[in-house]
Amino acid sequence: MPSEETRDRTRPGPRPSGPSGWFAIPAPLARLFKKFPLLTYPPNELPARSPDIRDVATLYVFISDSDALKGLPSYNPSCLKWQTFLKFARVEFRILPSNNHASPSGALPFLLPPSQPNDVKSQTPIPSNKLERYALAHGASKIPDVPNPRLEAYESLLDHRIRNAWLYSLYISPANSALLSQLYIAPVSRSAHVRTAILYQLRRAAEAEIVRSTRRPAIDPAVLYSEASEAFRALETVLGSGPWFFDSSEPGLFDASIFAYTHLVLDERLAWEDRRLADILKECPGLIEHRDRILHDCWE
Known part of the structure; x- marks a missing residue:
């Protein structure tokens, strides 16, 4: 049994007033932090072209400077889809050129709502997957909700068959190399080496x-264009004789999605050399009228 003296030596003394154990900061680090206190850095700034005060929303898309000043359609299908839908909803907005690297989400388009000084919430970018909700909440025109049990299948025609043919036609077809360079490569750099590297990256x-979409080991252009032709004809049948898809009284998001491809395929401002997609689309007069109708209504 330990003696009283031994017990006094082993009895714990008074606890130190400062932090101890796992939460204690070693003395050298504590002295260092006193000289160099930790800082919390602010979030990444918005694009340099973003004004501090915006009276209207700003949609950042792939577009040339001159076309942005005129408010013309974007040459990118994803951007044009949402640009068109915002017009359907009668959201007041302007467009500015941008690229994926400048986007907070890493992809275009994105939107900055109208802002006021010191309004932190209005400085938060809205990515494309939230643009429908924004348009429905802030648009002057109500977009009709037209549910369709086969909508997912119709969207798949766009997202796979038509998009695959689009990707091949613009990015891979040698005949359209000049157009690809004009839209996505030349604006980035004047260096021949840089342009070659960008071309390689885009095509890969x-x-x-x-x-990944076709699940085939190799790309067969003839198959891609054949599947795109079937998809366009199927969508022509779905449209029927009405002005908008699903017999809606007003155009909706699916109309904007279709227009984003049909307009760009037929756009005479784009110097297409490989015109196989345009030739396919010319066999679908209903889709051409649908495209012309939206072009007239939104870009008079």
């Missing part, structure tokens, strides 16, 4: 997406 990315 397009090839990878097509292979």
Whole structure:
């Protein structure tokens, strides 16, 4: 049995007033932090072209400077889809050129709502997957909700068969190399080496997406265009004789999605050399009228 003296030596003394154990900061670090206190850095800034005060919303898309000033359609299907839908909803907005690297989400388009000084919430970018909700909440025109049990199948025609043919036509077809360079490569750099590298990256990315979508080991252009032709004809049947899809009284998101491809395929401002997609689309007069109708209504 330990003696009283031994017990006094082993009895714990008074606890130190400062932090101890796992939460204690070693003395050298504590002295260092006193000289160099930790800082919390602010979030990444918005694009340099973003004004501090915006009277209207700003949609950032792939577009040239001159076309942005005129409010013309974007040359990118994803951007044009949402640009068109915002017009359907009669959301007041303007467009500015941008690229994926400048986007907070890493992809275009994105939107900055109208802002006021010191309004932090209005400085939060809205990515494309939230643009429908924004348009429905802030648009002057109500977009009709037209549910369709086969909508997912129709969207698949766009997202796979038509998109695959689009990717091949613009990014891979040698005949359209000049157009690809004009839209996505020349605006980035004047260096021949940089342009060559960008061209390689764009084509490899397009090839990878097509292979992943088709689940085939190799790309067969004839098959891609054949499947796109079947998809366009199927959508022509779905449209029927009405002005908008699903017999809606007003155009909706699906109409904007279709227009984003049909307009760009037929756009005479784009110097298409490989015109196989345009030739396919010319066999669908209903889709052409649908495209012309939206072009007239939204870009008079």
